[in-house]
Amino acid sequence: MAITLLALPYEANALEPYITANTLSFHHGKHHQTYVTNLNNLIQGGELADKTLEEIILAVANKPEKIGIFNNAAQVWNHTFYWNSMKKDGGGAPTGAIASKINEDFGSYEAFVDAFKNAGLTQFGSGWAWLVLDGGKLKITKTANADTPMAHDQKAILTVDVWEHAYYLDYQNKRADYLDLFLKHLVNWDFANANLKG
Ligand code: MN3
Numbered sequence: 112m113a114i115t116l117l118a119l120p121y122e123a124n125a126l127e128p129y130i131t132a133n134t135l136s137f138h139h140g141k142h143h144q145t146y147v148t149n150l151n152n153l154i155q156g157g158e159l160a161d162k163t164l165e166e167i168i169l170a171v172a173n174k175p176e177k178i179g180i181f182n183n184a185a186q187v188w189n190h191t192f193y194w195n196s197m198k199k200d201g202g203g204a205p206t207g208a209i210a211s212k213i214n215e216d217f218g219s220y221e222a223f224v225d226a227f228k229n230a231g232l233t234q235f236g237s238g239w240a241w242l243v244l245d246g247g248k249l250k251i252t253k254t255a256n257a258d259t260p261m262a263h264d265q266k267a268i269l270t271v272d273v274w275e276h277a278y279y280l281d282y283q284n285k286r287a288d289y290l291d292l293f294l295k296h297l298v299n300w301d302f303a304n305a306n307l308k309g
Contacts, residue, residue: 114154114164114184116147117191125199129292134280142276143190150183164188165261172262185257189239193272198299202292205300209268209307216249224294226251231273231290240290242269244307268306269298 119139124132150167154160159167159180167184171177204220205213217223223242231240234253241252243265252260253273260267271277271293278289 113151114147114167114187116144116187119194121194121199126197126297129281129296130197130278131281134278137280138272138276139190139194143187146183146186146190150180150187153180153183168259168261181262182257185259185262188261189257189259189270190272192267193239193270193277195302196269196271196299197293197297198301200296201300202294202296202298205298205303207300207304209300209303212249212307223251227271227294228287228290231271232287234273237274240271240273241265241267242303243267266306269303 116139119135122132123135123139126135154162154167159170162170164184164187167180168188171181171184174181204210210220213220213223217226227240227242230251230253234240234255236255238253238255238258241254241260243250243252243260245252245265249268250265252263252265254260271290273286273290278286282289
């Protein structure tokens with residue numbers, strides 16, 4: 112049972128003009144696909160070959176000798192989670208349970224926006240900014256490279272990819288503009304609510 116590349120949950124042009132079909136096609140079809148291919152090559156014939164993606168990540172997390180498998184497995188998972196963190200005509204203030212929980216744990220939606228943007232902007236080099244549930248409280252975190260909340264006993268609620276390949280074709284070096292548009296126009300709060308509930 113090989114790990115497969117899941118299809119994008121929308122058409123490649125669905126997030127335009129904020130993220131172009133050109134960026135999404137490369138990001139999903141080349142970058143995400145490469146992590147899937149590398150992972151399958153690394154686990155082929157071994158004891159992890161029949162495990163689910165989550166089982167693989169948890170089995171090799173925090174084991175330096177397994178970092179190659181971890182990096183590729185976590186990147187497969189992180190990217191699928193990122194595609195689902197966005198939708199056409201998303202973004203803006205949340206509704207539902209996540210809205211009240213954000214007010215409760217950050218004070219306001221505006222405070223959440225500031226903290227999330229700051230995490231994305233200050234992740235030095237490649238990585239991810241996250242909204243996570245940690246011990247029953249919402250927190251903003253950032254991770255380097257492939258690192259992922261489940262390796263730290265946190266439940267992911269929402270993420271944005273801040274590797275340059277996520278925004279360079281559309282925004283060049285302007286990571287702040289990309290984070291701004293992600294929050295204003297792309298966040299899938301239905302997905303965040305489902306993760307909060309699940
Ligand atoms: Mn990426």
